[in-house]
Amino acid sequence: MGLAKSEIFTDKQNAISAFTKVFGHPARVAILEHLFAINTCICGDLVDVIGLAQPTISQHLKELKNVGLIKGNVEGTSVCYCIHKKNWTAMKSVINEFLNQDITTKTDCC
Amino acid sequence: MGLAKSEIFTDKQNAISAFTKVFGHPARVAILEHLFAINTCICGDLVDVIGLAQPTISQHLKELKNVGLIKGNVEGTSVCYCIHKKNWTAMKSVINEFLNQDITTKTDCC
């Protein structure tokens, strides 16, 4: 298979897994951290910062763009990427709702 | 390949991606939501609740256990699973630190 049966899950469950799936690779975590750390947006030097080949970085950027967490802007021969603030904030509230489920009233079974 | 070059990333980056990777499948999100919703711990009726075959659920539970987010307790012929509270809380702080990076001072490039 290799294909998740997403049709049997809720939209919210699929949304949570879609966002977190993108975070499920250290390169994409590193890319996002760099985008946050650098005040001005970044393009091709991600290749030097991360240490993966250019096509690999380009592929990871594409996945980040596909879920809407970054956006790119063509500037001459290079492309400037940055965090998509609005979508990042929206994603945060979805993930936080999931992470912050009430744990206190539950009794451990083991 | 299909294999992430985890050695070129920091421990924190790898930890973030390890946790979120587990959330990157709707079935595991659904399992965790159910474990949170049911006050008493749950074992095999996850198969009915989720709608995947028993070996598939068992496999997802294994992955959740491997990252330490749930724990299981054998009770007769059945196994009682529950959230590993301490590890869940620790995971939350790691993920939250990543999600809550300062976004306000950054200027959009596009």
Add this chain to the structure above:
DNA sequence: TCCTTTAATCGTAATATTGCAATATAAAAA
């Protein structure tokens, strides 16, 4: 126009993931 720079895309190899049928295991019940 031709070259350089930058990034995307294509093609492909290696590996991982998802899902399930079949089977194994282990404890309780009959």
Add this chain to the structure above:
DNA sequence: TTTTTATATTGCAATATTACGATTAAAGGA
């Protein structure tokens, strides 16, 4: 002891992911 119940494991097929070399595309400069 045999049977039932509950879960884990094995094996496998289909698909996805990761990574990169080679190539392409598009803009700027010589």
